[in-house]
Amino acid sequence: MLQKLITFFERYSFGVCTYLGERFNVSISKIRLFFIYSSFLAVGFPLIFYFFAGIVLDIRNYVKRGRAGIADR
Incomplete structure (x- = not known):
């Protein structure tokens, strides 16, 4: 059960930490740790x-793909 849950989140994660890490030039693991620790302290608000x-x-990626499809026509 736990392995299925872990596989689900690894496969369908949103990529928020990766996006923020690339955007602010910060290590992705530090951002993930920030979300984990702050979730315990702030009772789930960071989640x-x-x-x-x-x-x-x-939604932003979906709109970008839609625009690229329109531009190709």
Whole structure:
């Protein structure tokens, strides 16, 4: 059960930490640790931010792909 959950999150993660790491030139592992530790301290608020940012990034990538398809026509 735990292995299925880990595989799911590894396969379908949003890439928020990667995006923030590349954007601010910070190690991705430090950002992940920040989200983990702050989630314990702030009672889950960073997880809400993470999922919201993931949805925004996903929509942004979807719009970019749609524009590229229109430009190719």
